[in-house]
Amino acid sequence: GPLLFGGRGEGAGDERQMRAVPERVEMLAARVARLIALRQTPRAKRRLAIVLFNFPPNGGSVGSAAYLSVYRSLFNTLQALRGAGYEVDLPQSVNDLRSRILDGNATRFGTPANVHCHLPVDDYVRRETWLDEIEAQWGPAPGRQQSDGRSIQVLGTQFGQVFVGIQPAFGYEGDPMRLLFESGFAPTHAFSAFYRYLREDFGAHALLHFGTHGALEFMPGKHTGLSGDCWPDRLIGDLPNFYLYAANNPSEATIAKRRSAATLVSYLTPPVVHAGLYSKLHDLKDSIDQWRALPPSNGEAERLADLIESQAAELDLSAADVGQFDTNTRITGLAESLAELEATLIPQGLHVVGDAMSRNDRLEVLTAMAAVAETPIEPAALSKLVDAVPMKDGRADKADTVSRLADVNRLLSQDHELGALVSALDGNYVRPAPGGDLLQAPEILPTGRNTHAFDPFRLPTTFAIQEGARQADLMLQRFADDGHDLPEAVAFVLWGTDNLKSGGCPISQVLALMGVGARFDTYGRLAGATLIPLSDLGRPRIDVVVTLSGIFRDLLPHQTRLLAEAAYLAAAADEPIERNFIRKHALAHQATHNCDLETAALRVFSNAEGTYGSNVNHLIDGGTWCAEEEIADTYAARKSFAYGRGGEPTQHKELLEDVLANVDFAYQNLESVELGVTTVDHYFDTLGGISRCLERAKGTTVPVYIGDHANGRSRVRTLTEQVALETRTRALNPKWYEGMLEHGYEGVRHIEAHVTNTVGWSATTGQVSPWVYQHLTQTFVLDEVMRERLAALNPAASSRVANRLIEAHERNYWSPDDDVLAALQDAGEQLEDRLEGVEIAA
Ligand code: BEZ
Ligand code: MG
Numbered sequence: 029g030p031l032l033f034g035g036r037g038e039g040a041g042d043e044r045q046m047r048a049v050p051e052r053v054e055m056l057a058a059r060v061a062r063l064i065a066l067r068q069t070p071r072a073k074r075r076l077a078i079v080l081f082n083f084p085p086n087g088g089s090v091g092s093a094a095y096l097s098v099y100r101s102l103f104n105t106l107q108a109l110r111g112a113g114y115e116v117d118l119p120q121s122v123n124d125l126r127s128r129i130l131d132g133n134a135t136r137f138g139t140p141a142n143v144h145c146h147l148p149v150d151d152y153v154r155r156e157t158w159l160d161e162i163e164a165q166w167g168p169a170p171g172r173q174q175s176d177g178r179s180i181q182v183l184g185t186q187f188g189q190v191f192v193g194i195q196p197a198f199g200y201e202g203d204p205m206r207l208l209f210e211s212g213f214a215p216t217h218a219f220s221a222f223y224r225y226l227r228e229d230f231g232a233h234a235l236l237h238f239g240t241h242g243a244l245e246f247m248p249g250k251h252t253g254l255s256g257d258c259w260p261d262r263l264i265g266d267l268p269n270f271y272l273y274a275a276n277n278p279s280e281a282t283i284a285k286r287r288s289a290a291t292l293v294s295y296l297t298p299p300v301v302h303a304g305l306y307s308k309l310h311d312l313k314d315s316i317d318q319w320r321a322l323p324p325s326n327g328e329a330e331r332l333a334d335l336i337e338s339q340a341a342e343l344d345l346s347a348a349d350v351g352q353f354d355t356n357t358r359i360t361g362l363a364e365s366l367a368e369l370e371a372t373l374i375p376q377g378l379h380v381v382g383d384a385m386s387r388n389d390r391l392e393v394l395t396a397m398a399a400v401a402e403t404p405i406e407p408a409a410l411s412k413l414v415d416a417v418p419m420k421d422g423r424a425d426k427a428d429t430v431s432r433l434a435d436v437n438r439l440l441s442q443d444h445e446l447g448a449l450v451s452a453l454d455g456n457y458v459r460p461a462p463g464g465d466l467l468q469a470p471e472i473l474p475t476g477r478n479t480h481a482f483d484p485f486r487l488p489t490t491f492a493i494q495e496g497a498r499q500a501d502l503m504l505q506r507f508a509d510d511g512h513d514l515p516e517a518v519a520f521v522l523w524g525t526d527n528l529k530s531g532g533c534p535i536s537q538v539l540a541l542m543g544v545g546a547r548f549d550t551y552g553r554l555a556g557a558t559l560i561p562l563s564d565l566g567r568p569r570i571d572v573v574v575t576l577s578g579i580f581r582d583l584l585p586h587q588t589r590l591l592a593e594a595a596y597l598a599a600a601a602d603e604p605i606e607r608n609f610i611r612k613h614a615l616a617h618q619a620t621h622n623c624d625l626e627t628a629a630l631r632v633f634s635n636a637e638g639t640y641g642s643n644v645n646h647l648i649d650g651g652t653w654c655a656e657e658e659i660a661d662t663y664a665a666r667k668s669f670a671y672g673r674g675g676e677p678t679q680h681k682e683l684l685e686d687v688l689a690n691v692d693f694a695y696q697n698l699e700s701v702e703l704g705v706t707t708v709d710h711y712f713d714t715l716g717g718i719s720r721c722l723e724r725a726k727g728t729t730v731p732v733y734i735g736d737h738a739n740g741r742s743r744v745r746t747l748t749e750q751v752a753l754e755t756r757t758r759a760l761n762p763k764w765y766e767g768m769l770e771h772g773y774e775g776v777r778h779i780e781a782h783v784t785n786t787v788g789w790s791a792t793t794g795q796v797s798p799w800v801y802q803h804l805t806q807t808f809v810l811d812e813v814m815r816e817r818l819a820a821l822n823p824a825a826s827s828r829v830a831n832r833l834i835e836a837h838e839r840n841y842w843s844p845d846d847d848v849l850a851a852l853q854d855a856g857e858q859l860e861d862r863l864e865g866v867e868i869a870a
Contacts, residue, residue: 029059029269029285029288029289029290029291030252030253030285030286030289031052031055031056031059031254031289032049032052032252032253032254033048033049033052033053033055033056034046034047034048034049034052034053035047035049049255051255051256052255052256055256055261055266058265058266059266059268059289061266062233062266062267062268063268063455064455065233066233066234066268066453066454066455067454067455069233070113071109071112071113071114071454072113072114072115073115073189074114074189074233074234074453075189075190075191075230075231075232075233076109076114076189076190076191076232076233076234076235076236076453077190077191077192077193077226077230077232077234077235077236078102078105078190078191078192078193078235078236078238079192079193079194079195079226079235079236079237079238079242080093080098080102080129080184080192080193080194080195080238080239081093081194081195081238081239081241081242081243082140082141082183082194082195082196082197083197083243084197084201084646084649085140085197085201085202086140086202086824087649087777087780087824087825087828088773088776088777088780088822088823088824088825088826088828089777089825090129090130090140090141090194091126091129091130091194091238091773091774092239092774092777092778093238093239093240093241093274094239094240094241094274094277094708095240095274095276095295095297095298095375095378095379095702096239096240096272096274096295096378096379096381096774097377097378097379097380097771097774098238098239098774099122099125099126099129099772099773099774100122100380100381100382100383100771101238101239101272101295101379101380101381101382102125102192102238103119103121103122103125104380104381104382104383104446105238105381105382105446105449106118106119106125106187106190107382108382108446108447108449108450109190109450109453112450114188114189114190115188115189116187116188116189116190117186117187117188118187119187126772126773128142128185128187129141129142129184129185129192129194130142130773132185137176137181139174139181139183140183140194140824141183141184141194142183142184142185143181143182143183144182144183144184144185144186144191144193145181145182145225146176146178146179146180146181146182147170147179147180147181147182147221147225147229148178148179149169149170149175149178149179149180152169152170152179152180152217152221153169155224155228156169156217156220156221156224157262158214158220158262161213161214162214162215162216162217162220164213164214165213165214166199166214166216166217169217170217170218170221171199171216171217171218173196173197173199173216173217173218173219174196174216174218175217175218180217180218180221181218182221182222182225183196191226191230191232193222193225193226195219195222195242195243195244196216196218196219196222197216197219197243198215198216198219198243199215199216199218199219200646201646201649201650202646202649202650202652203650204647204650204652204653204658204662213248214248214259215247215248215259215263219243219247219263220262220263223244223263223264223265226267227265227267232267233268234267234268234269234270234453234455235264235267235268235269235270236270236271236272236449236453237269237270237271237272237284237290238272239272239273239274239295240273240274240277240280240281241273241277241280241284244260244263244264244288245260245283245284245286245287245288245290246260246283246287246640247259247260247263247287248638248639249261249287249638250637250638251283251286251287251581251582251637251638252286252287252582254286254287258287260287260288261287261288261289263288264288264289268291268455269288269289269290269291270290270291270292270293270449270452270453271284271288271290271291271292271293272292272293272295272381272445272449273290273292273293273294273295273479274294274295274297275294275295275296275297275461275463275464275466275472275475275479276297276463276464276465276466276472276700276702277463277479277525278462278463278464278479278480278481278482278525278528278529279463279481279523279524279525279528279579279580279583280524280525280579281294281463281479281481282479282480282481282583283579283582283583286582291452291458291478292458292477292478292479293445293448293449293452293458293476293477293478294445294461294463294472294475294476294477294478294479295379295381295445295475295476296379296385296440296445296466296472296473296475297375297379297465297466297702298375298376298377298378298379298702298767299375299376299377299385299389299390299392299393300373300374300375300376300392300393300396300466300467300701300702301373301374301375301376301389301392301396301763302370302371302372302373302374302392302395302396303369303370303371303372303373303374303756303757303758303761303763303764304370304761304763305366305369305370306761306762306763307762308339308342308343309343309366309369309756311339312336312339312340312343312345312362312366313363313366313370315332315335315336315339316336316359316362316363316366318332319332319333319336319359320363324356333355333359336359336362337358340362344797344799344802344803345362345365368753369753369756369757371739372739372753372757373396373467373701373738373739374701374757374758374761374763374764375701375702376389376392376763376764376767377767377768377770377771378767378768378770378771378774378775378778381443381445381446381449382443382445382446383443384440384441384442384443385440385441387414387415390414390437390440390441391410391411391414393436393440393466393467394410394413394414394433394436394437395407395410396467397433397436397467397470398410398429398433399740400467400740401429401433402429403428403429405429405430405433409430410433413430413433413434413437414437416434416437432470435470435473436466436470436473439470439473439474440473442474444473444474444475444476445475445476446476447476448475448476448477449476458477458478459477459478460477460478460479460480461474461475461477461478461479461480462479462480462481462482463479463480463481463528463529464529465529465699465700465701465702467701467740468529468700469529481528481583482528484554484583484584484585484586484587485552485553485554485586486531486552486553486554487527487531487532487535487554487584487586487587488527488531488532488533488535488536488539488546488587489531489532491531492530492531492532492533492535492536493536493539493545493546495530495533495536496532496533496534496535496536496537496538496539496540497536497537497540498742499533499534499537499540499697499735499737499742500537500540500541501540502735502742502744503518503537503695503733503735503744504541504570505744506733506744507692507693507731507733510731510746512692514567514568514570515570515691515692515693516570516571516609516612516613516690516692517570517571517572517573517609517613517687517690517691517692518541518570518571518572518573518691518692518693518694518695519572519573519575519688519691519693519694519695519718519719519722520534520537520538520541520572520573520574520575520694520695520696521574521575521577521694521695521696521714521715521718522534522535522538522574522575522576522577522580523577523579523580523696524577524579524580524582524583524584525579525699525700526697526699527580527584527587528583529699529700530699530737532587533697533699533737534697534699535584535587535590535591537697537735538572538574538591538594539557539590539591539594541569541570541572542569542570542571542572542594542595542598542610543559543560543562543565543569543570543598544557544558544559544560544569544594544597544598545557545558545559545560546558546590554586554587554590556589556590556593557590557593557594557597558597559597559598559601562603562607562608568606568607568608568609569598569601569603569607569608569609569610569611570609570610571609571610571612571613571631571687571690571691572595572610572631573631573633573684573687573688573691574591574595574631574632574633575633575634575667575714575718576588576632576633576634576671577634577640577641577710577714578634578635578639578640578641579640580634581634581635581637581671585675588632588634588671588675589671589673589674589675591631591632592630592631592632592671592672592673592675593673595610595629595630595631595632596625596626596629596672596673598610598611598629599611599614599615599625599628599629600625600629609690610629610631613687613690614628614629615628617683617686617687621682621683621686626672626673627680627683628683630670630671630672630680630683631670631687632670632671632672633667633668633669633670633671633680633684634667634669634671634677635666635667635669636666636669636677636679637677639666641666641710641713641714642662642663642666642667642713642714642717643662643663643665643666643713644659644662644663644712644713644714644716644717644720644788644792645709645710645712645713645788647659647662648709648712648784648787648788648791648792649709649784651831651832651835653791656720656723656724656791657724659717659720659791659792660717660720660721660723660724662717663717663718663720663721664681664684664685664721665681667684667714667717667718668680668681668683668684670683670684684721685721685724685725686725688718688721688722688725688726689725689726691722691725691726691730692730692731693730693731693732693733694715694718694719694722694730694731694732694733695715695732695733695734695735696711696714696715696734696735697734697735697736697737698734698735698736698737698738698750699737699738700738701738701739703738704750704754704758705734705747705750705751705754705785705789706751706754706755706758706759706782706785706786706789707754707758707781707782707785708781708785709781709784709785709788711785712785712788712789712791712792712793713788715732715792716732716788716789716791716792716793717792719732719792719793720792720793729793729794729795731746731747732746732747732793732795733745733746733747734746734747734750736750746795747789747793747795747796748795748796748797751786751789751795751796751797751800752797752800754782755782755786755800755803755804758782759779759782759783759786759804759807760803760804760807765779765807769817769818769821772821772822773821773822773825774822775821776818776821776822776825776826776829777822777825779808779818779825779829780822780825780826780828780829780832783804783808783828783829783832783833784828784832786800786801786804786836787832787835787836787839787841790836790839790841791839794841796841798841798842798843799842800842801833801836801837801841801842801844802842802844802848804833805833805844805848805852808829809829809830809833809851809852809855809856810848810851810852810855815855815859819859819862823859823862823863824863826859827856827859827860827862827863830852830855830856830859831856831860833852833856834852834853834856837849837852
């Protein structure tokens with residue numbers, strides 16, 4: 029946990045002397061003292077608070093985390109702690125553990141989990157140091173979140189000396205007005221009270237935040253070098269903070285370290301497998317194989333061709349994905365679509381802390397790794413390798429593929445995480461490890477280590493500069509293939525993670541579009557931007573409206589300035605405007621708005637400092653928005669802060685609207701197999717949000733493209749194609765959903781998330797094919813056995829699935845037949861009754 033305790037003042041003379049900041053020095057001393065106290069307290073006497081998350085609130089998501097089977101992992105953790113000497117009252121089973129957290133007295137209080145205790149409002153008011161700030165934002169204590177009007181509820185359950193608590197929500201998730209105007213100056217009463225309870229009343233020796241990720245480190249305040257005025261620092265105080273965090277997310281992990289002084293303990297993401305084909309996709313492939321084996325213009329071949337067409341139509345493969353060509357071309361096109369579906373890699377199931385990866389899963393992972401290795405390896409050799417007795421001596425010294433894979437196999441055959449957690453909670457040093465995706469960065473193994481990022485001065489790397497230029501060409505090629513002229517401007521979303529993992533490929537892609545290079549000083553450190561001469565570029569400079577995630581802005585300040593400088597240099601270049609669209613648009617803006625070039629050339633947009641995301645995800649999740657205008661407004665309110673060459677943001681809503689009016693398409697890259705555009709709500713939150721603004725600015729729909737670099741080769745797809753691919757390889761694929769359902773409650777929540785995120789894309793872009801909803805409805809709601817399973821495992825999330833599909837129909841994203849609609853509505857009512865019934869019965 030980095031802590032800034034001194035520095036040099038800005039003035040002249042004495043002001044410039046290095047000096048300490050007493051308040052920070054005291055915090056540093058307090059944190060060290062608490063760490064020593066943790067070490068010195070015997071395990072049997074230690075009080076530990078484990079914090080689970082609940083996002084979205086009230087959605088059957090108590091205890092959910094990215095890629096993690098939370099309750100199984102928690103059970104294993106409690107067991108390990110008990111084995112290590114902690115006083116833990118261990119539940120009988122995972123189900124018992126889950127039920128003691130989720131059920132308990134929850135029905136009595138109408139809460140999403142057991143109420144552990146009530147904090148009386150008088151007591152809270154007396155003890156809340158920052159009451160004025162919280163009341164200014166949330167009204168008089170105890171507020172409306174997690175309160176009964178007289179007291180604040182702390183959710184969770186105690187197991188001996190270990191308290192498992194549920195982190196309260198941000199508080200504005202379901203409230204469209206707040207989402208639009210929320211300036212985010214303070215957490216809710218309940219949020220602040222929860223952390224005070226852990227620090228002072230429960231008296232934790234240490235906290236363990238359980239999985240990726242919660243809201244603490246995203247509370248208002250500075251992005252780095254926090255002070256006592258920053259909320260994450262106030263809330264965590266001097267408590268030793270440990271964070272079980274996904275190994276593939278170094279960017280948000282870095283925020284957790286910087287902003288909440290967390291020591292990370294990494295966990296593995298689920299195995300990556302080939303999606304394969306299933307049910308009717310299989311049948312279709314069989315028919316195509318038979319057809320191929322026959323001579324053309326043979327009677328049977330013609331009958332088979334008809335069958336193929338109808339099989340494809342039933343799967344909705346033909347209409348969306350194959351144009352109106354002759355039979356041969358159509359069937360070849362179908363075969364290619366099937367081959368893509370079959371070969372697509374998907375994450376399977378959820379990770380369990382404490383369980384080593386199974387033999388079959390290791391084989392899948394090694395096969396995926398071998399597929400992109402320079403020297404191919406036979407399947408038989410891989411099986412042998414997976415079955416080999418692991419060598420005891422450390423890492424393989426040979427750098428060849430086989431020994432690298434043997435190494436990976438050895439490291440995956442054992443759990444490294446439980447031991448690491450127990451050791452970290454003793455206050456021991458946690459060894460560092462880079463963050464990344466297992467397939468591309470096996471150096472993340474063994475997990476159970478403290479994830480670090482990179483040297484920010486070295487981005488973009490030489491390789492990324494080449495690769496980014498190649499990817500820029502690919503995207504332009506796809507746009508041309510779709511029948512368009514060279515774009516004058518594109519809207520490009522940049523994330524931190526993608527750049528961290530790829531050495532800055534997406535940044536380089538933006539620079540390549542603008543025709544700008546990066547300059548490095550003699551130490552190899554990033555020093556600024558430089559124009560590539562038009563003659564070398566060979567095409568006009570394309571204008572790029574860049575949207576940074578709040579995380580990118582925090583982690584990559586040098587690159588933020590680099591991008592701003594690139595746009596400025598291009599705008600200022602004395603070049604013909606037909607060869608320089610940045611200049612063309614900047615001069616036009618200047619002419620109509622009478623501003624300086626510096627302003628007219630602002631192209632890098634993000635949030636105000638200390639805030640993250642566009643809130644469009646919350647708006648969609650709440651489901652109560654009426655007009656698409658609200659989505660554009662919500663987005664623009666949050667993401668219209670322009671970052672100039674000086675690095676300071678100023679809000680420029682009008683400029684954003686003006687530059688978007690020139691944009692021809694919106695684009696974002698996908699860098700890892702673990703994440704799809706329908707996996708998390710952040711993709712539609714930003715890329716979708718900006719597409720909605722674009723549509724408003726232009727008065728017409730614009731294409732949205734996804735550059736998929738996850739499978740080891742690059743493909744640029746339309747958003748429609750990407751959602752279709754993910755729906756077929758994941759949501760509708762038994763390999764994917766059975767992998768999820770094996771983990772029960774949380775698995776259903778992940779299926780629900782896929783459905784909600786799909787609706788998010790319809791709401792923001794209108795570019796999801798209607799069949800997607802039809803097939804999701806068939807698979808998860810109208811299939812009675814499946815509906816029962818989901819409802820039994822997670823009544824709240826299963827009811828949300830049905831309601832979300834009904835909402836999709838009401839918003840005209842699909843038009844089911846009358847009987848399908850009636851069945852869906854009927855099922856929706858049953859699920860809701862059942863949800864209430866379950867609550868009453870409990
Ligand atoms: C990022 O790395 O920028 C990011 C990560 C997760 C969600 C959104 C953005
Ligand atoms: Mg996040």
